[in-house]
Amino acid sequence: MNQVEIAEKLSAKGMRVTPQRIAILGAILKLNNHPTAENIIEYIKINHPNISIGTVYKVLDSFVENHLLKKVKTEGGIMRYDPLPFNHHHLYCEETDRIEDYEDQTLDELIIDYFEKKGIKNFTIQNIQLHITGKFKH
Amino acid sequence: MNQVEIAEKLSAKGMRVTPQRIAILGAILKLNNHPTAENIIEYIKINHPNISIGTVYKVLDSFVENHLLKKVKTEGGIMRYDPLPFNHHHLYCEETDRIEDYEDQTLDELIIDYFEKKGIKNFTIQNIQLHITGKFKH
DNA sequence: TACTAAATGAGAATGATTCTCTTCTAAGAC
DNA sequence: GTCTTAGAAGAGAATCATTCTCATTTAGTA
Ligand SMILES: [Mn+2]
Ligand SMILES: [Mn+2]
Ligand SMILES: [Zn+2]
Ligand SMILES: [Zn+2]
Numbered sequence: 001m002n003q004v005e006i007a008e009k010l011s012a013k014g015m016r017v018t019p020q021r022i023a024i025l026g027a028i029l030k031l032n033n034h035p036t037a038e039n040i041i042e043y044i045k046i047n048h049p050n051i052s053i054g055t056v057y058k059v060l061d062s063f064v065e066n067h068l069l070k071k072v073k074t075e076g077g078i079m080r081y082d083p084l085p086f087n088h089h090h091l092y093c094e095e096t097d098r099i100e101d102y103e104d105q106t107l108d109e110l111i112i113d114y115f116e117k118k119g120i121k122n123f124t125i126q127n128i129q130l131h132i133t134g135k136f137k138h
Numbered sequence: 139m140n141q142v143e144i145a146e147k148l149s150a151k152g153m154r155v156t157p158q159r160i161a162i163l164g165a166i167l168k169l170n171n172h173p174t175a176e177n178i179i180e181y182i183k184i185n186h187p188n189i190s191i192g193t194v195y196k197v198l199d200s201f202v203e204n205h206l207l208k209k210v211k212t213e214g215g216i217m218r219y220d221p222l223p224f225n226h227h228h229l230y231c232e233e234t235d236r237i238e239d240y241e242d243q244t245l246d247e248l249i250i251d252y253f254e255k256k257g258i259k260n261f262t263i264q265n266i267q268l269h270i271t272g273k274f275k276h
Numbered sequence: 277t278a279c280t281a282a283a284t285g286a287g288a289a290t291g292a293t294t295c296t297c298t299t300c301t302a303a304g305a306c
Numbered sequence: 307g308t309c310t311t312a313g314a315a316g317a318g319a320a321t322c323a324t325t326c327t328c329a330t331t332t333a334g335t336a
Binding site: 132 | 213244
């Protein structure tokens with residue numbers, strides 16, 4: 001996604017288009033490993049040496065609010081950001097900090113069918129997310 | 139689980155038995171909602187008014203190390219503690235801070251079977267945990 | 277070009293968690 | 307029961323990711 005496409009995405013959400021916002025969304029798409037705010041700042045500083053840390057956090061929040069991103073919790077409590085705004089699963093590498101997306105409609109249907117039949121007592125399911133830990137083969 | 143049973147559990151793990159440790163493990167079992175460190179401290183202060191916050195964190199870490207507890211990440215990055223040391227799933231209430239355990243062997247088998255057949259390219263699965271969000275019916 | 281609500285930058289504040297260091301104590305040896 | 311000592315607890319400072327405040331700048335609109 002280039003800068004023009006990113007700008008269009010922001011406009012479509014009724015958000016103002018700023019150089020900082022374009023850079024931050026571009027960084028997340030480029031970095032492609034559910035980056036932390038710090039990862040993003042480090043990456044952006046090359047072209048935006050004066051960007052403020054507070055701005056990065058505020059922009060990230062506004063993206064989450066506007067469903068351009070989702071937050072991802074990790075061990076250690078540092079927040080990471082996910083450019084896939086729809087529901088999907090994650091593979092967590094045990095040895096490294098890599099988090100990869102896992103999408104699988106067949107599996108989703110299997111699980112949804114199971115819960116439609118069985119249900120959970122006193123609970124209405126809104127969303128199911130798998131947190132798959134393991135190791136990537138190199 | 140009474141104090142003697144908790145003390146035995148600590149001894150069995152080769153850990154020293156202290157009044158603080160007994161109180162903290164007792165609190166987590168009693169509170170029964172995957173409490174935060176703060177929840178635990180508040181609860182314990184009744185009988186242990188001089189307990190130090192640092193001690194609570196250190197004790198919790200030692201419990202996690204010794205597989206008496208597991209950590210649970212939540213929205214907002216505040217850590218919570220789980221008295222079930224084996225793998226299980228969680229129900230997250232959208233409206234409140236309640237987290238309930240969900241165990242379901244049939245579901246686990248369904249999912250394990252699925253992945254045994256299909257696998258994930260370049261990834262060895264170690265563990266699968268469901269993060270089920272929704273609403274509790276009151 | 278001028279206007280204004282919204283966004284940014286700089287730095288202070290926050291707050292959960294960790295660290296440091298001194299004092300205390302649980303558990304084994306005698 | 308007393309001694310010994312590694313390990314645990316207490317007090318408070320430090321850390322650090324994130325949030326807040328407020329003065330300045332800017333995007334979008336007229
Ligand atoms: Mn790896
Ligand atoms: Mn509820
Ligand atoms: Zn993702
Ligand atoms: Zn649990």
